Amino acid sequence: MSKAAARMKTAKKMIDKIDHSSKLRTNIPAGLANPSPPLGPQLGQRNINIANFIKDFNEKTAHIKQGIPLPVRVKVFPDKTYDLVIHQPPTTYFLKQAAGIQRGAMNSGKEVAGKITLKHLYEIAVIKSQDPPMALFTLEQIVQMFVGIARTVGIKIVKDLDPDEYAEFLKERAEIVAQQKQELQEAKEAKMLRTG
Known part of the structure; x- marks a missing residue:
């Protein structure tokens, strides 16, 4: 050899x-x-x-x-x-839970699906910082990332949140969501009629 x-x-x-x-x-x-x-x-x-x-x-x-x-x-x-x-649940799950909503905005950037405070956002960041992919980020960087995620979901970040005012907002929002669902269903049915 x-x-x-x-x-x-x-x-x-x-x-x-x-x-x-x-x-x-x-x-x-x-x-x-x-x-x-x-x-x-x-x-x-x-x-x-x-x-x-x-x-x-x-x-x-x-x-x-x-x-x-x-x-x-x-x-x-x-x-x-x-x-x-x-890992911890997805960020969008926590954001929707904190805002008290089931689904985000259909047209992100054009409608507000819910509201949370900076304190909510910070607490979510503390929980998510335990995930291995977040190990290299500071808490401030994680919060900044989550601001962007909240924006895409349609969640507005506010300084203070009045419970009564927010309850009224959620009632109005439920009506909008119901209307959007109905429009989607009608569009689906119309598409089915065209293809059938």
Whole structure:
């Protein structure tokens, strides 16, 4: 065996195996993981034992209110074990909860779907700062990011919020949302008639 061939052989041994597996990135409702699509097939494609994963996830999220969407990152290893990282709920979830609304604005920038105070925004930033992707950001930077997210959802950030005034705003907003839903339904039905 030549010297070059011997060097190649030792170099191949030294190089770590390349990991071609992809991380699973998905949202799963807290305590409600089940093998039905889309989760079951995603786990099956990565050779993860579905029953064990579901049991593991549901146990780890048992202390969280059922149904809250949780961003999940799963790294699969060659021996079919996995590393499960569960993040805090999405920022938009927290913003909508703080504003007391179910859905954001249909026309972001043109309508206000809800209002929150700077204190709400700060408290959300403190919670979200626990997520690994936020580790490199200061609390001030996280708050600034969330101002942009709030704007896209249609949530206005105010200094003070009068409860009675806001309750009246939410009543008016509910009427607007109902009207928007009706318009969407009518547009869907009209489209179905055109294509049918």
